[in-house]
Amino acid sequence: MPVPKTNLNASFIHPPGFYIIGFEMLPFVKVYFVFLALVYVVTVLFNVLLIYVIASNHCLHTPKFVAVSNLAVIDLTLNTCVIPSMIKTFLFGENFMAFNLCLVQMFTYYTFLSLESFALAILAYDRLVAICFPLRQHSINTLRRMSCIIGLTWSYSLGMIMFSTSIMTRLSFCGSVRVFSYFCDYAPVFRLACNDNTLHWSLSSALSMTIILGPMLFIILSYASILATVFRMKLLRSRMKALATCVEHLILVAIFYIPIFTIFTIGFYLSRIDPDQRVLSLSLSSCIPPCLNPIIYSLKTKEIKSRALAFFGKTKVRV
16 A cells, blocks of 8 residues: 655644545445445435425424424435445545545534434424423424524534544644544544644543433433323323324434444443444444434324325325
């Protein structure tokens, strides 16, 4: 492999780029990337359809469906950031990524991964208000308030990830430029640096807590409150109806959080996972949820399902 020439900028040594080298030992890896191409097509089609259905139906312009459309935009961008690049890198063998392009991908991926986590917490907030405060739901969870909450999560994610990505330019890369991951990943890149990366380790740990653990704890507490409210209901029918409105959200939460926590627990704390298997699992856990989220909401939410069917001319919806 040719070693790229380094460019000296002030006191920092920045290489022309990095080589992405994941999936070295996995058999039938080309089949996996054909599968990812199909995942990407489904992601684009269903998320665009979901956004269109919500945007074109005035009756769906409610806090809940603003949060759903926010998730759809995030899903679409997240997979667009990763899957085409993975196919180019591993299916067509073009695994060199320019330094600046690496930082752009790193920024985009982690921004929208954090937004994905926050979006699931926002949907939990919507269910919490709807079930625990039904009489005050429309005064508490207004369209303006939901828009402000979404705006705050975008501002926080963009600001924090921009800062964490920008300080990558303060690292020097004197040796290897081989990144063992499925994209230009934050931790595998800063581990290659030959100068002090303590700030990057600390920031990476802090961001993991705030963008993954924080929203997950909020979701757990929200559903604890929801369950407490549901079990205080006298009628079994009311309990079942309340819980039914949470099913699609719980499925999304399980799809997103369980693989991530399983991989990090086994890989980082128990150190019992093969590196190639870890890269494969992490790539699946980040690519599959954006594909399944719009499908689950389309199938489990009758307002969206009926209007999506109307869009294809299979039924008529009276608004």
